[in-house]
Amino acid sequence: MASTCSATTPKSIVLTPPSSSSTDKLSNLSFLNSSISTSFKLAQSISISHSHSEKATFITTNVLKTVESIDISRSKTRDLESVISTSKPTILVSEKLGEAGLDLLRSFGNVDCSYNLSSEELCSKISLCDALIVRSGTKVTRQVFEAAKGRLKVVGRAGVGIDNVDLQAATEFGCLVVNAPTANTIAAAEHGIALMAAMARNVSQADASMKSGKWQRNKYVGVSLVGKTLAVMGFGKVGSEVARRAKGLGMHVIAHDPYAPADRARAVGVDLVSFDEAISTADFVSLHMPLTPTTNKIFNEGNFAKMKKGVRLINVARGGVIDEDALVRALDSGIVAQVCFSCQCK
Numbered sequence: 001m002a003s004t005c006s007a008t009t010p011k012s013i014v015l016t017p018p019s020s021s022s023t024d025k026l027s028n029l030s031f032l033n034s035s036i037s038t039s040f041k042l043a044q045s046i047s048i049s050h051s052h053s054e055k056a057t058f059i060t061t062n063v064l065k066t067v068e069s070i071d072i073s074r075s076k077t078r079d080l081e082s083v084i085s086t087s088k089p090t091i092l093v094s095e096k097l098g099e100a101g102l103d104l105l106r107s108f109g110n111v112d113c114s115y116n117l118s119s120e121e122l123c124s125k126i127s128l129c130d131a132l133i134v135r136s137g138t139k140v141t142r143q144v145f146e147a148a149k150g151r152l153k154v155v156g157r158a159g160v161g162i163d164n165v166d167l168q169a170a171t172e173f174g175c176l177v178v179n180a181p182t183a184n185t186i187a188a189a190e191h192g193i194a195l196m197a198a199m200a201r202n203v204s205q206a207d208a209s210m211k212s213g214k215w216q217r218n219k220y221v222g223v224s225l226v227g228k229t230l231a232v233m234g235f236g237k238v239g240s241e242v243a244r245r246a247k248g249l250g251m252h253v254i255a256h257d258p259y260a261p262a263d264r265a266r267a268v269g270v271d272l273v274s275f276d277e278a279i280s281t282a283d284f285v286s287l288h289m290p291l292t293p294t295t296n297k298i299f300n301e302g303n304f305a306k307m308k309k310g311v312r313l314i315n316v317a318r319g320g321v322i323d324e325d326a327l328v329r330a331l332d333s334g335i336v337a338q339v340c341f342s343c344q345c346k
């Protein structure tokens with residue numbers, strides 16, 4: 001769901017299609033191949049702690065190599081084939097995936113698609129599962145790992161954000177957590193740019209107004225993007241693609257990311273700056289950081305106060321990085337002129 005609201009124009013909610021098609025995502029879900037127990041053992045000691053981390057790719061690559069080697073030995077060794085087929089893992093899929101992904105999973109294990117489970121139902125099923133595939137809706141809490149009683153070997157996140165998985169508990173219980181870090185990079189970046197342009201030109205408000213029989217073209221002229229400064233907060237996969245596109249629109253792009261190397265930013269023509277410099281000089285601020293204890297409500301009263309009056313925000317990351325009560329006050333006071341988001345908020 002994506003929404004836009006503004007201090008200067010009527011607040012409105014706009015529903016938009018999902019950020020990418022199932023097919024787009026599935027083409028990148030190859031890590032799900034890892035549900036053979038042999039490959040779990042090889043990769044199990046590594047866990048992902050930051051969604052921008054290169055480790056994510058490293059783990060996925062490792063798992064895939066393991067599966068490739070199993071596939072080769074399958075054709076050569078009948079014994080191994082019989083071991084694999086008689087010890088199929090049980091894979092619980094707790095949120096809707098496309099059929100192509102499910103078919104892939106079914107070729108490796110017994111797949112149980114059970115959606116909308118309560119946390120009690122998830123906990124009661126999990127002790128019979130070797131793998132759990134989730135999107136962002138399933139909360140994989142410590143209780144889930146405890147209830148698994150050591151059987152759960154991998155949690156596959158069919159998407160990027162892993163803030164719904166208790167990584168500390170996963171590590172303690174020796175469970176691998178893998179995501180699909182590039183699955184929806186372009187879709188998310190394009191969606192961010194689409195929201196920014198629609199927000200700047202009041203597209204949804206003008207649309208609603210016109211559908212109510214009015215023709216208020218002067219009211220919804222909006223602002224130009226060209227020549228404006230965009231601060232990209234989080235220069236990972238999505239953030240850097242947003243930066244690339246924003247430069248094409250004639251914007252001056254700066255970025256803040258404590259983990260991004262300066263030469264990667266320079267290659268896109270972007271200056272990496274401090275958090276405070278980014279938020280205090282930008283006309284538009286686009287959020288692309290993961291939700292972690294450090295980034296939780298990082299856009300709070302104090303940081304809104306540092307922003308330029310009339311700043312516009314785009315959030316295609318996680319609702320939790322913004323303190324929403326502070327945001328409402330910043331909209332009311334005019335510090336924030338407009339905000340658009342494509343993530344869950346209160």
Ligand SMILES: O=C(O)[C@H](O)COP(=O)(O)O
Binds near residue numbers: 136
């Ligand atoms: O983190 C992600 O990959 C995106 O927010 C999409 O999550 P979803 O698959 O739960 O919609």
